[in-house]
Amino acid sequence: xxxxxxxxxxxxxxxxxxxxxxxxxxxxxxxxxxxxxxxxxxxxxxxxxxxxxxxxxxxxxxxxxxxxxxxxxxxxxxxxxxxxxxxxxxxxxxxxxxxxxxxxxxxxxxxxxxxxxxxxxxxxxxxxxxxxxxxxxxxxxxxxxxxxxxxxxxxxxxxxxxxxxxxxxxxxxxxxxxxxxxxxxxxxxxxxxxxxxxxxxxxxxxxxxxxxxxxxxxxxxxxxxxxxxxxxxxxxxxxxxxxxxxxxxxxxxxxxxx
Numbered sequence: 001x002x003x004x005x006x007x008x009x010x011x012x013x014x015x016x017x018x019x020x021x022x023x024x025x026x027x028x029x030x031x032x033x034x035x036x037x038x039x040x041x042x043x044x045x046x047x048x049x050x051x052x053x054x055x056x057x058x059x060x061x062x063x064x065x066x067x068x069x070x071x072x073x074x075x076x077x078x079x080x081x082x083x084x085x086x087x088x089x090x091x092x093x094x095x096x097x098x099x100x101x102x103x104x105x106x107x108x109x110x111x112x113x114x115x116x117x118x119x120x121x122x123x124x125x126x127x128x129x130x131x132x133x134x135x136x137x138x139x140x141x142x143x144x145x146x147x148x149x150x151x152x153x154x155x156x157x158x159x160x161x162x163x164x165x166x167x168x169x170x171x172x173x174x175x176x177x178x179x180x181x182x183x184x185x186x187x188x189x190x191x192x193x194x195x196x197x198x199x200x201x202x203x204x205x206x207x208x209x210x211x212x213x214x215x216x217x218x219x220x221x222x223x224x225x226x227x228x229x230x231x232x233x234x235x236x237x238x239x240x241x242x243x244x245x246x247x248x249x250x251x252x253x254x255x256x257x258x
Contacts, residue, residue, distance in 0.1 A: 001245045003230060004252040005034040005223040007097075007131065007157050007177055007205035010057070011046045014209040014220055023054065026223035030245075032056060033258070034223050037097040037131060039064035041075040044082060051091050058256065060094035060131050062119055065101040065112045076118050083126045093256045094154060095123040096131025100144075103135040113140070120148045129154035129255055132174075138165045145172050155203055155255070158211065163193050170201045175251055177205040180213035180221060183232040194236050199247045203255070204230055 038044040038061040051059040098119040123130040129152045153173030212221040234244040
């Protein structure tokens with residue numbers, strides 16, 4: 001079973017003690033490629049150094065809405081400079097993690113929107129997919145994506161929306177990132193949505209070190225958990241783990257031109 005983890009934060013200090021061991025373990029379990037996402041200007045170099053150390057890692061660079069108060073206006077210029085300098089590199093795969101977070105009420109929504117717009121424009125300019133964070137902001141994100149109409153679309157990270165919201169994203173060409181959150185027994189609404197998702201619109205992810213699945217409660221999440229996540233999601237979707245692995249891997253390869 002070959003898998004792709006389309007959303008990790010493997011550069012985070014949580015992995016400093018055993019990162020190389022974990023990468024080897026994940027590969028032995030069939031996780032062949034992993035995407036590492038930048039979230040603020042200060043961690044892009046760390047992400048890039050990690051990615052360059054392993055040919056099966058791929059980088060995305062972005063300014064995450066949760067770190068809104070840390071971002072400076074010049075960080076957008078810096079992001080454009082990074083994307084210009086690394087344009088065409090086989091290990092740069094997307095702009096991300098970007099998006100809108102309405103769950104944290106203290107984050108200024110107008111500033112979030114301006115930052116989101118500017119980064120989507122960079123995705124358009126560099127013809128890259130966008131890896132998008134959405135928390136309690138589906139309507140605003142969908143409206144924004146309809147304005148930009150990205151040619152290569154991207155992934156809605158940790159999708160937890162309704163059937164109708166899924167349909168809107170899929171119409172815009174986006175894949176839906178599924179991970180540990182949907183494996184929990186109490187995620188009943190999400191289970192009903194999962195059962196109806198078209199398989200060609202699904203990719204798998206862990207969001208390591210966050211969003212641990214029900215099988216590993218309270219633990220640091222990692223790409224090594226992706227096979228168990230795949231099996232749990234496949235059961236909810238009434239298909240085999242092998243089928244979900246095959247289709248999600250093909251979907252990620254198509255999106256990232258791998």
